[in-house]
Amino acid sequence: MAQAAARRNGGKQSRIQTENRALIMQAALDVFSTDGYRGATVDRIAERAGMSKTNLLYYYPSKEEIYRSAIEQTVEDWLDPFAAIDPDGDPIEELRRYITIKLEMSDRYPEASRLFANEIQRGAPLVGEFLQTRLKSLVDEKAAVIRSWIDEGKLAPVDPYHLVFTIWATTQHYADFEVQVQAILGGQAKKPGFNEQVAHAVLSILLNGIRPR
């Protein structure tokens, strides 16, 4: 048993284990993000990961555990840059940095973005509690920061919560609705420099919208 072996040598995994688990996670992101939890099949995930279904189930005990693992990883990655918004930094610069990072994440990990979107649209059966506890308090905290920036006259008076929602919505749109964006923009959405164009446009609209006037 690999698990037993791993336990024996202090929780460490063999090289092949680490590799296979990484392969499975990437495949899981791909499949779950397009087909959803219920629509995804272990077979497809295994195929994408380049191994047999039974072999995959040797690494993860069940479909649900694969999903849980993928979504927990995604959630952690999402939180970091938001938590990093600095109350003592320049408001416009802090938000510019956050928006830029989120756009980069949407570009580099669109499957993760879609996986999370799918989980929320399903009614968040797995991350529901997380939303109401950790995420809520973090947003409350950052909303207070934004409010204080507004009170100091450094930002236009906008509702902090809806500002956060607006940032999330716009930045994730380029991952979640990638197909639509490409259908409308055609080839240019593939060209180099497209990401900079997106960043410029989004930043220009949002930052102008909240700059004090």
Place this chain on the structure above:
Amino acid sequence: MAQAAARRNGGKQSRIQTENRALIMQAALDVFSTDGYRGATVDRIAERAGMSKTNLLYYYPSKEEIYRSAIEQTVEDWLDPFAAIDPDGDPIEELRRYITIKLEMSDRYPEASRLFANEIQRGAPLVGEFLQTRLKSLVDEKAAVIRSWIDEGKLAPVDPYHLVFTIWATTQHYADFEVQVQAILGGQAKKPGFNEQVAHAVLSILLNGIRPR
């Protein structure tokens, strides 16, 4: 055969047929929008529509046809207000009106919004062609209108396409990520006046972002 009967009396449906079809469509929106196409089951749709699976399959020949019907209806409804943007109107007022209508639609028909989002995230197997043809030319047309507004100095110089994406993203966010919004805002997202609060916040950010300065 009901279809034969309908054909005989000139395409009209009996009262019970019309009712049942409406029940099925609403149930289909509910189930497909949360579980996705693959994850949805005819059984669940039937249960939600208050009839047996076989009875449902009497009205629609297959799961795919139910889905197609639901998504086509949704797409048509989505297009109307966008097409209604008037080149001769006041730019800010036209966009204000469009954003307001889209927010209302997200509030009243969140399942339709999520159904469409899900279809796009799956890679748009059904509406892909629609996106590349009808939607693309409509967006091209409206982008030209926005560009002319900018050239006349009536709007700040923003990329018209990304402005459209930004509007779509923000307005649909309140439907697609409803659970997250509620988790973070708690009870206030249910209170009367919430929609007005959302509209005010979104309009304030977006319109300030594109008002000429």
Place this chain on the structure above:
DNA sequence: GTCTATATCCGGATAGAC
């Protein structure tokens, strides 16, 4: 660690009675 075979269940769709 990986494979073949299989138990078990569920979902879509049809046949045919009423």
Place this chain on the structure above:
DNA sequence: GTCTATCCGGATATAGAC
């Protein structure tokens, strides 16, 4: 128009050989 019964394919998960 609606129901019961049923076929069949596909999906999760396990047993056991190598």
